[in-house]
Amino acid sequence: MTDLSKQSPLGVYVDYCKKGQLAYQVCTDDNTPVFYPRTVAPNTGSANLEWRVSKGLGTVYSTTVVHAAKDQPPHNVALIDIDEGYRMMSRVEGIDPMQVKIGMRVKVKINQGDEKQLPYPVFTPAGDAE
């Protein structure tokens, strides 16, 4: 149950990020993973949402390489299917962006951001780490 006078779904999510964790919710009425975090669950409308910490492993569902500006190197944007059963947008780092392939296994790492940017999760190739 979220009391919005005290905390927001994004606020809790960011707090987990600050601890180096990728968090998501589960609707305990129908045991369905919920992402992005919400005050009430989709479909059921239930407020019975429990926070869980993901193991941080996933598979690339789709990928693109963004050429934002001439003076910046191209960067990756990917959709990741997380093992716990939800999908999120992220970036796969530590590899040439064109070498990020659909089906590739990846693991989370939290980018702690800075004064202007809240922390957010990115991914690196999982390799043999699983």
Added chain:
Amino acid sequence: MSGRKRGSVAVVGAAESDLGLVAPLTSPVDLIAQATMRALDDCGLKLSDVDGLFVAATQVRMGPMALAEYLRIKPRYFDGTIIGGSSFMSHVTHAQAAIEAGLCEVAVIGYGSTQRSVSRAAASPREYNHYESPYKPILPISAYALAAARHMHQYGTTREHLAEVAVAARQWALLNPIAWEKEPLTIEQVLKARMVSYPFTVRDCCLVVDGGGAIVLTSAARAKTLKKPPVYVLGTGDVLSHATISNMPDLTVTAAKESGEQAYKMAGVKPGDVDMLSLYDAFTITPILFLEDLGFCPKGEGGRFVAGGAIAPGGKLPVNTSGGGLSYCHPGMYGLLVMIEAIRQVRGECGARQVKGCEIALAHGNGGVLSSQCTVIFGSEATL
């Protein structure tokens, strides 16, 4: 969407505003008002006949109010539904319901944008979303690129297939005197153009130009008394699927499948009955997805379906005969212009690009990041 009757309303007027690059300090409402008067002139109605107003524009937060003030009219019914480029197809559904219910009799649907003049960032600012924005996708391009990449992976669609869509659009545009693009385009040129968001080069992406348009709808009974042959609304379907690309259930299947089924059911027609298609081509992947989801080829076959000039002039299926958003005009939310071409084809007004015997035309709109899908099937008097 039950309750509305096939052919109960018709489009009687249709017009673009000035397109391309308009004069400095032109406002979006200047364009909407200009198009509105041209569309009224097209059917012989006067401003005082208009009692329904439907406006959506990214640069005008409260569209119906802005246009009503500009034209100094007091519509009995108004609607500012904004769901991206398909907004105007949904306005057709709403206008039909309003006309049938007696809430208005003459409805104007209008749009305008000065995005080329003021820049796309200024014309269509994005909301910050912490679950997407930190990754710096170029939206909406990267969202469609993710859909294209998944389609390529899953079904063997190639960059050449995508390029076929751009080349076909360019060939049609060369037959349209008011199209923005005037030079031929080859598959090789599409592939070698500046990469924007893989697999899309700039030539896989729609134009960024100024422009607008308006259409006028009224009851079938009144339509028969006006200047041009009525173009009847045979069926429509409107579906919302998601708002952000990370929440699209399957990037290779759009809600056009559902909106198409709704429209076909209401119209009592099948894909094989459709003489021409006007499909929202913001990016080269979208006509491929819509050809599949609207039943013109099996899922996954869209790339192979468009190969070899199949949707170009002289091909097996006329698609986007205006030159589309890729080569004719794309002023940000392009759906109104998607319908205008379908309407003109049914009227037989398209000159060198006219599809012979075009009695039924399907206009499909897409909004957001494959988020809203709205289909309108238009028919001539003979189809009633």
